[in-house]
Amino acid sequence: MSTRVATGGRLIDRARPVRFTFNGKSLTGFAGDTLASALLANDQMLVGRSFKYHRPRGIVASGAEEPNALVGLGQGARFEPNQRATTTELFDGLSADSQNHWPSLEFDVGAVNSAFARFLPAGFYYKTFIHPRPFWKHIYEPFIRQSAGLGKAPKERDADSYEHFYFFADVVVIGGGVAGLAAAKSAAESGAKVLLVEQGAHWGGRAPVDGGEIDGMSPEDWIAQTLAALKSMPNVTLRARCMGAGVYDHGYVLGYERLSDHAPGGEGPRHRLWRIRAKQVITATGAIERPLSFAGNDVPGVMLASAMRDYVVNFGVAPGQKVVVVTNNDDAYRTAIALKQAGITVLRVLDARSAGGGALMEEARALGIRIDCGRAIAKVSGGKRVTKVAICAQEGQGNALEEIACDALAMSGGWSPVVHLWSHCGGKLTWDEAGAMFRPDAARAPTGADGQPFVLAAGAANGALALDAALVDADASGKSAAKAVGFKVKRSTAPQGSTAEESPLAPVWLMPRNAGIELRMKAWLDYQNDVKVSDVQLAAREGYESVEHTKRYTTLGMATDQGKLSNINGLATLAGALDAAIPTVGTTTFRPPYTPISFGAMAGDARDALFQPLRRTPMQDWHETHGAEWEPVGQWRRPYAYPQPGETTHDAVMREVTNTRQAVGLLDASTLGKIIVKGPDAGRFLDMLYTNMMSTLKPGKCRYGLMCSENGFLIDDGVVARIDEQTFLCHTTTGGAEHIHAHMEEWLQTEWWDWKVYTANVTEQFAQIAVVGPKARQVLEALGGMDVSKEALPFMTWADGTLGGIAARIYRISFSGELSYEIAVRAGEGRALWDRLMQAGAAFGVMPYGTEALHIMRAEKGFIMIGDETDGTVIPQDLGLNWAISKKKEDYLGKRAQARSHMSDPTRWKLVGLETEDGGVLPDGAYAVAEGVNANGQRNTQGRVTSTYHSPTLGRGIAMGLVLHGPDRMGEMLEFPGTDGKIHKAKIVDPVFYDKDGEKQNA
Amino acid sequence: MLILTCPCCGVTAEETEFAAGGEAHVKRFGPGASDEEFRDYIFARENPKGVHFERWRHANGCGKWFHAARCTITLEVFGTYSAQTTTPPKAICAAITAKRPGWTWRDFA
């Protein structure tokens, strides 16, 4: 069993008990525990089930590399699945639940898969679920869906808040172990601005557990001293609980700071995503111990040797009472020694090397620990807990020489530098034959904006595993980084580390070397995804030579731990099966983040009201308090209609149209774009931008214009007013203000840069209100202040003046076909004008109208709408707008394109009006069918509906559409099959349904 | 995510301040141009593996367009320069030659 030992535990505070629950069971740990150490202290070795076979899984590691101990953490609005128990700090009230089992962790029905493991080899799904085809939808997919997925998705809204923070540093050091501390210090001593981040809560990494001396001090003392020195430097920023999640192009680094995971519920954000720009990055990310591949290496109680040491030294926890250690290197002897010193029985150290190890082995032997060299594990027995191990010769097939009853097994297959962050941005690796590991190749580092390397690895992450070498390497990395940024580096000696001399490791990729298939089928590579040595070997036999393909075929390394424990063993196995050298097989791609980060951190502040900007007009409050329903237009929300009590939305729209046609309506037109174009060449410029002639427009007058892209397609329309000789004001569509302004600037800056024209987007300087309807003039006259008579202000002119005491510019333009004034005032007076118009208009029956009424009225009048009649493939000529295309101009944007053969093809569909036979409303977007079928067997088409409404003015459905030879086919009946199964019939008519002669708008 | 230096306002900023604007040094063809000229103007673009010339706009900044010479493989930025030119300046070309001897791009080298 695993228990708390009587003494020890450098990170826990035995005076401060902490209560928590696991699967509803109340347990107690100590302040300073991780969830994993607290579970072990309570003899809870079994923590979950694997993904495919639902095999029992125990805690195997002590850090971010943990593949098994994933739990659902928290409750309700603070529930989060797949949290690693090994990196979860214990707090009072923590509640955790194990995953991937039904009905319970102890008894799981899905574990039956394990009995059939023989029949579920690599690629099983690909091979099995293909035939027969119809089975996929009804049998296979539901089955896979039921068994797929890890953990449960949270059901409630996240109760916490998150944020981003932008930070800039000369040197960012990732990893706060002794190497990171040394690198940060040597970089900072040059004066460089340094940020040092550490994913855990503690500084110093493994050094205090692994022992040795630094500068004549214990590692703990050196860490404290160095930390104090760094804290006193104004150019250094230190952050614990902040993981370097990813390194990206041009020195972009993401830091994932977990502020309150260890103390939830306080004020402030839970996570902060640091968006860092670093001139140089040092990855001091340490190394991860590798498991050994032997049969039963996934039985709970089999643990990495370093992790077992961590639990004993850091947390005072004994993962077992009778422990066997198996290794291919010297480091595992540190575990044997630490266990022995903590009073735990170490039954045996099995060293796969025939000659064994060096000084550490002797030290262990001196403590009375029995050491067998050239020995290996043949097989581990036990279901939910190790009960015994069978020992064999490493150089054999696995014939058991002896069985040892034990309850825990510590394994060490050597160490792999954590090269993830080095590799994220293209850093290449080299195979270190002596260390049997991939380490960063400094000659092929990631390069930045200037083409120069910007990432250095330091310490164990650079392959310098021994304490002394790691410190020297880290000190040099810090200095190199500072120098690369341009700082002068002071001469100083690196911290001196001293530790036991180690004998070389012997690579062991399979234990025993010639294990038969029965053993290989139980030798796990990937604990989370249930990938075994035999699966990778099968993939190789089936022709998978590329490591990337093998990964996907077997799912090796594709779990949430991204194969931190399994990758190197897996590709060494693949290399063995292919009879290739490990470096030629290569690694899979390392992708950020290093460990999963929360969606909340990625979103930052962008949730709820801040999810996206909502643009508000000066009259938005009024619309809100008067029951407006909304139509999103870009980031604006415009009133769609203003239903009154008892009205449906449709009723409201009909009323608004009728009231505007018969009395007077108000529209908030503030969202329409307004761009000032000024300069001696302004007219010439607008002649290029618009299809029609703008330079001939007289000051005081307005003209409707069309804008096309160089492709010839219609992109925007609006009324241009000439303010004076050199100044024009161009109205754009609501959605068009920003991009049309950008379009103008693009042409001015990149093509006609010698033209003397300046533009300014003044859209938001003005509130604009359309006063529309036969009584519009009377309303304005009631406000008073300027002459708005037909004579003083005829159609398509504008004038400045005051209206009800407010300075205003009035444009007599109409998008409804009615008598219409568009009044622009300073935005700060928009609401005042609106209120006054409502007040003054009351006597005339004024009512506000929304965008749907606007659409209906413009359709009744046959006016096109950008985005309805146009879709990026429509040219003005398609819409019968030839009158707005100048024949005189030599050039305008889109003119050459409109001369292309396809654009002048007489069979292009042209705009017409459509009138339903029964007075109903045509379905939006419906196609008119023609005789015959196309190559795909579909009915041929001859047109489509672009706008369709019920017109209260005409008392019937009206529509506009693009139809083959439409304008030449007036009176013809077309058939539009609807998605409702009905055939809708409509007659081709003139698109102007209302006041064709324009008497009303000119009134 | 790239960082670029806007030659118009001197700000070095991350990509989110900028908007990419496609290929640089495209010559406009208008009315009177042949079908081939116009086709190339509208549609034909380089797709190099290596040295490339691009247009960018400092959209969330000074609003100005500029040109950038960049390597599409390593993302190295050789330099940024004014949009008011039809050819890359000599200094930019020299900077590229120093890093990528023998480079060519359309008619430039």
Added chain:
Amino acid sequence: MPEPMNAPISAPISALPGARFDGLAHIEEAGLQGMITLRGDLASKPVKAAVTAATGAKLPALRQGTQGKSGMALWMSPDELLLLCPYGEVGAVLDKVNAALGDAPALAVNVSDARALFSVSGLGAREVLGKLCPVDLSPEAFTPGMIRRTRMAQIAAAFWMEPDQSFRVICFRSVAAYAFDLLKDAARPGASVGVY
């Protein structure tokens, strides 16, 4: 929809009158501010004269602001300045600017109502903006007198630093509520980063 009759004589209102928040920083909508966009050849005499006429300030250098007796001039782009003056005097100042510009090709336009202006002050001000803008706001990098146009979360914005190390932030009027909510969120208590 009855509205009160006899509404008082209108007075212009700013984007979010009276909006304020106290947290890691003090955030306040700064009320009505006269603003004129001036575009032209910044090296030319008429433009320099226009700046002086409007604000009494010297032409600002690249990404700098200059303070004059009656206003401030802010560098916005190689051919654009933002001139600040009292809101009520914009019309008169614009007349002076146009008189100084004469026939020079240039554009001066009132944009006072098109923008919202906030002040962000207090010890946490740098951090608050540092959560929203991809800009180095450390005291070494950003100092009084500097102006920066950038992205603030999902909108375009500009800010400059006053001599007292407080910031003024401008954005378009339509997104004033979004901008204020952003600043408020970034300045909420308990969210201190603790680096500046």
